[in-house]
Amino acid sequence: MSAGRPLNNWQAVHEEVLRRIHTREWRPGQIIPGEADLAGEFGCARTTVNRALRALADAGWLDRRRKAGTRVALNPMQKATLAIPVARHEIEARGQRYGYRLLERRMSPPPPELGERLDLRPETDMLHAEAVHLADDTPHLFEDRWINVEAVPDVLDAPLATMSANEWLVINASLTRGDISFGAVNATEREARILGAKPGEALFTVERTTFERTRPITWVRLVFAPGYRMHTRI
Amino acid sequence: MSAGRPLNNWQAVHEEVLRRIHTREWRPGQIIPGEADLAGEFGCARTTVNRALRALADAGWLDRRRKAGTRVALNPMQKATLAIPVARHEIEARGQRYGYRLLERRMSPPPPELGERLDLRPETDMLHAEAVHLADDTPHLFEDRWINVEAVPDVLDAPLATMSANEWLVINASLTRGDISFGAVNATEREARILGAKPGEALFTVERTTFERTRPITWVRLVFAPGYRMHTRI
DNA sequence: CAGTGGTCTAGACCACCAG
């Protein structure tokens, strides 16, 4: 069934396969022809078909299993690649002026819950930094950060007044793993004051714990100004 | 510099390169050797190196540009692949019993804001369905959905009392694009009653608009029970 | 303009696992 002009690049194959899925020529759950067959039909090497189908599987449109073959995914909308907001970039991308103010910086024992979660010895002091990120002088994001100084002692000399802890850590620490979670909190009195919100107002939060191997480096909670939404597309 | 045993599969190359990034042998912003060099060092084909480096670039660890070469990314934590929660799977994965109750189902003109956002003609009725998803009989998620019946007329015959609209649409409609956003809202009186929350309590929400080509099929807002967080890892 | 990554090909071998 070698039809029209050969599809001799993987993007073209990708596009054609996606078209067949979208037009329901190939329906959810249905098995599609094997790589060799498609290569024959499209007039290209099997490697090229493989590249295209692998991309579609990564994106969630196909389910592939050896021997079982390739099927159209039942629910393509359950995978998304998300751009984790980096305050400076997000603000500058909107054409606004980025600002940063350090509100607090001091050594302190972490809240017990955090100490346990990071599996630190009790009574270990951490560096606690609080800051607010501004868009055209309007508060955008409140950052509440705890840093494990035993893991990155140099951070005590970091110029946190002018440079966000994140920027310093990215350059100076070895970050191998991150656990990230998203949720909602009611603004505390203090958060409300800092972010220009009403106390109790619902705020979007991101929490991230960053590790070097298994050693915790830092825990941070980002609390966004009211109305903030994080977007993605499939 | 062809050292020990050859790394003749892309996962091994992937691992070795990631190791050099993690140990800061190759530092953020630094340029790394070209594919040909690495292939020589590792004792494998350039294609294999390419596969590994491409995966690392997709994951955000490397930045690659023709002619400019490959550099260690400055901020590897800004990309994450997210598993969009599907209520049934999420609940069953926790070993709980999944339940579903349809609360409302009727034709109605959409709120003006929604009608505009979907670019529908004024006075177009939509199918409005509200449902709650239960985990062991405890409310987990409130679903507020509007469906464009002009795009999927058959949905009027869908057994929404026993099957969630999402499951029906995935099978019966052509979904080519989705816009997704995450945020926080204060529970309304009604949401609080349904979800077992206090009025005003901060709740995590996901909103998704789904399209066939450019035609809107459905808009849905998921409001999660208090304390819910969505997780991912890098 | 030249060096880098991006890709295609043809052939081959292999791991996996559904039937």
Next chain:
DNA sequence: TGGTGGTCTAGACCACTGC
């Protein structure tokens, strides 16, 4: 156990883009 996807190779050509 045989068919399917997963991968490697060697060689080649090309597109992009920094210098």
